[in-house]
Amino acid sequence: MKKKVTSTDIAHAAGVSQSTVSMILNKKYDVSFAKETVEKVENAAKELGYVPPKRKTRKGTKREKLLVVFCPNLTNPYYVMLLQGIEAHAKEKGFGLFVCNTQRDLRMEERYLKMMWQLRPLGIIYTCNPSHCFMDLVGEIAEQIPVAIVNNQNEKMNVDAVELDxxxxxxxxxxxxxxxxxxxxxxxxxxxxxxxxxxxxxxxxxxxxxxxxxxxxxxxxxxxxxxxxxxxxxxxxxxxxxxxxxxxxxxxxxxxxxxxxxxxxxxxxxxxxxxxxxxxxxxxxxxxxxxxxxxxxxxxxxxxxxxxFVTFKGRDACDIIMKKIASHHSANMETAPISTYHVEYEPQLxxxxxxxxxxxxxxxxx
Known part of the structure; x- marks a missing residue:
């Protein structure tokens, strides 16, 4: 079996250091080398039959199954209970969570919302109503990424909701x-x-x-x-x-x-x-x-x-997202159902x- 040619072999043949070979072969053009040095390394590589290692490309790699959860704060057990419900169901389905704690700060909420275009999660869950000034932005995002809100009634929002009266x-x-x-x-x-x-x-x-x-x-x-x-x-x-x-x-x-x-x-x-x-x-x-x-x-x-039934609401919000993701990625995209889910529990003394x-x-x- 023919021995694999390494950058060290090329360095010996060209009479330069291994790091010089590495930088030239990896096209590190921000470091300047004399023209003859570059030619010497490239010729030695060619003569020895050097084969560059295959690089892993992002193309075709499996996308991380990620859900984003917006929380106004994590100091009230109510929101922790909602998160537990969401996380339990997400874990069952093999999803990870990215939690955005807005601390009821409009600037923080806006910053996180703008990150969604880059982050591209498979779904977004709001554990409370979005701030009024961002309703339109959330609506725009919902056209591309499934959004569910554990919301309070009397808010006119055309998104999926687990409602709380x-x-x-x-x-x-x-x-x-x-x-x-x-x-x-x-x-x-x-x-x-x-x-x-x-x-x-x-x-x-x-x-x-x-x-x-x-x-x-x-x-x-x-x-x-x-x-x-x-x-x-x-x-x-x-x-x-x-x-x-x-x-x-x-x-x-x-x-x-x-x-x-x-x-x-x-x-x-x-x-x-x-x-x-x-x-x-x-x-x-x-x-x-x-x-x-x-x-x-x-x-x-x-x-x-x-x-x-706070924990159940978290599970339901997550379940709504899963249904939306499934229909969004169905084989027959043109026949995917258009539906808005609304779930509400009766409070119990x-x-x-x-x-x-x-x-x-x-x-x-x-």
């Missing part, structure tokens, strides 16, 4: 407290800005039920200042909102019999502020959250909350140990 979540929370006789209540929320419409919808649903009962003026809404959304979210950001606004509330009034946190993390802050003030939960004040996160189920928390009858209605109920 935040207004309904608020109504379920209010009905529970009204049934327990809570008339004077407080609702603690993050900033209720136009950009975060889903938060306002949850509050509006709650208020509608109290309005039906003729008790709208008995609900105190305490929302954090808008600047909070401009800061990078920390793991305890929403907990602090619940804690600090409850302390403010207790300085302003002492006659509320229930406090609602817009989500579980806020409710934990509410509970700690009440505990610090030596107010018993639920004997003195009932507390309620929403999302049924892992922490809500822990024994010491035992938080009454709303289950709306999870009664635990932080809500009970209001003090003034206990005698009537017992």
């Amino acid at each position: 935040n207004s309904k979540l608020g109504r379920v929370m209010a009905k529970h407290l009204l049934e327990l006789g809570h008339r004077k209540v407080a609702y603690i929320a993050p900033p209720l800005t136009a950009r975060q419409k889903q938060r306002s919808k949850r509050v509006e649903g709650f208020l509608k039920e109290y309005e039906k009962a003729g008790l709208r003026d008995q609900v105190i809404i305490k929302a954090a200042k808008e600047e909070i959304d401009l800061d990078v979210a920390h793991i305890d950001s929403e907990y602090k909102i619940g804690y600090e606004l409850t302390k403010e509330l207790l300085n302003e009034t002492t006659d509320v019999t229930a406090i609602v946190g817009l989500n579980d993390m806020i409710a934990f802050g509410v509970m700690d502020a009440l505990h610090e003030a030596k107010i018993k939960v639920p004997a003195d004040v009932s507390v309620m959250g929403c999302d049924n996160t892992l922490f809500a189920r822990m024994h010491n928390m035992n938080l009454t909350t709303i289950e709306h 999870i009664v635990r140990g932080t809500t009970t009858y209001a003090k003034n209605s206990r005698k009537k109920k017992n």
Whole structure:
């Protein structure tokens, strides 16, 4: 068997270094060599029968099966639960995830969206509504790459969605407290800005039920200042909102019999502020959250909350993407179905140990 000619063999024959041979044969023209040196190396290579190694080309290589997930933050367990649902289903199908944590920053969101044309993932999942100023851009991307959104209703978007009726979540929370006789209540929320419409919808649903009962003026809404959304979210950001606004509330009034946190993390802050003030939960004040996160189920928390099947929503969003990818790459492209998927779960009240009858209605109920 004939011995394979190497660059070292050529170097010996031409009387130059191996690195010189390597650079000349690899056409490194940014390094200058005398014309005779180049000719000497090329002639030696030809005489010895040097065969350049075959280079691996990108053409024909298998494309990585990649999904992109947009998240507004990763400090709230709600988004982590959504990601778990997405990742579990993606893994089953052999897909990898690229997570874009926008931190609710418009510049970050725009930067990531513009990266999509280069990255070219097989699908994109938004774990919340895109910011209003990027709706058109997301629509353009959706024409080329399948997009699914775990969105909040009342947004007119012609894309696939796993929907969340935040207004309904608020109504379920209010009905529970009204049934327990809570008339004077407080609702603690993050900033209720136009950009975060889903938060306002949850509050509006709650208020509608109290309005039906003729008790709208008995609900105190305490929302954090808008600047909070401009800061990078920390793991305890929403907990602090619940804690600090409850302390403010207790300085302003002492006659509320229930406090609602817009989500579980806020409710934990509410509970700690009440505990610090030596107010018993639920004997003195009932507390309620929403999302049924892992922490809500822990024994010491035992938080009454709303289950709306977050992990399942993540799986469904991923499943929608898989269906779209399959139809997009079908053999009969001209007959691929045009469809828009909309999936919604019915919220479920999870009664635990932080809500009970209001003090003034206990005698009537017992």
